[in-house]
Amino acid sequence: AQSVTQPDIHITVSEGASLELRCNYSYGATPYLFWYVQSPGQGLQLLLKYFSGDTLVQGIKGFEAEFKRSQSSFNLRKPSVHWSDAAEYFCAVGDTGFQKLVFGTGTRLLVSP
Amino acid sequence: GAVVSQHPSRVICKSGTSVKIECRSLDFQATTMFWYRQFPKKSLMLMATSNEGSKATYEQGVEKDKFLINHASLTLSTLTVTSAHPEDSSFYICSAPQRGGTVEQYFGPGTRLTVT
Numbered sequence A: 001a002q003s004v005t006q007p008d009i010h011i012t013v014s015e016g017a018s019l020e021l022r023c024n025y026s027y028g029a030t031p032y033l034f035w036y037v038q039s040p041g042q043g044l045q046l047l048l049k050y051f052s053g054d055t056l057v058q059g060i061k062g063f064e065a066e067f068k069r070s071q072s073s074f075n076l077r078k079p080s081v082h083w084s085d086a087a088e089y090f091c092a093v094g095d096t097g098f099q100k101l102v103f104g105t106g107t108r109l110l111v112s113p
Numbered sequence B: 001g002a003v004v005s006q007h008p009s010r011v012i013c014k015s016g017t018s019v020k021i022e023c024r025s026l027d028f029q030a031t032t033m034f035w036y037r038q039f040p041k042k043s044l045m046l047m048a049t050s051n052e053g054s055k056a057t058y059e060q061g062v063e064k065d066k067f068l069i070n071h072a073s074l075t076l077s078t079l080t081v082t083s084a085h086p087e088d089s090s091f092y093i094c095s096a097p098q099r100g101g102t103v104e105q106y107f108g109p110g111t112r113l114t115v116t
Helices: none
Strands: A003-005 A010-014 A019-021 A024-026 A032-038 A044-050 A056-058 A064-068 A073-078 A087-094 A101-103 A107-112 B004-007 B010-013 B019-025 B032-038 B044-051 B067-073 B076-081 B090-097 B105-107 B111-115
Touching: A003 A087, A003 A101, A010 A019, A019 A107, A024 A073, A032 A064, A032 A073, A044 A056, A044 A064, A044 A073, A073 A087, A101 B044, B004 B090, B010 B019, B019 B032, B019 B090, B019 B111, B032 B067, B032 B076, B044 B067, B076 B090
Parallel strands: A010 A107, B010 B111
Antiparallel strands: A003 A024, A019 A073, A032 A044, A032 A087, A056 A064, A064 A073, A087 A101, A087 A107, B004 B019, B019 B076, B032 B044, B032 B090, B067 B076, B090 B105, B090 B111
């Protein structure tokens, strides 16, 4: 069965600094990978996704992620964090038929002034 | 982009009563919808897959008699929490993949259920 690990529960980054959120997955075939962001009390917004092709994926709000098959990773990055980026970030992997998603435990991003 | 709505956004009910949560795809049809439960400061746990015109598929450990799911049309799925207890208090989120469209899911804004 597929699984997703987000090793960092909390991360604090200074505003303007770069960000990298880690995500490792376990999946037997080529995975469909996603990053979602959730603000408090809100639903999930898709930041970006990887299905195939270029392993560096660009998303909304200046985020990008790189798929590394050899490391089973799909880390999320942003070169300069804004205070509005403070939220919970979830990495997810889609199953064979794609439709079911398995989520990681999430990483809470705090942005300091 | 595709929009999924949920109603209500918040609900408070008394222990022992039932509460219904609606999930609607507003501008696309969804033969399948998913229901997730999110505990405070935790990840999303898939509860069940709602299938239009057939029975829902429940994940292991989810009580199907407690969490009734009905997918009445291509744009509506409902989750009814029956005989609610305080431990059912949670954030419930639905999602829907766009049929025939891109292979991604669209999430509703969630429903905060509090059972007193």
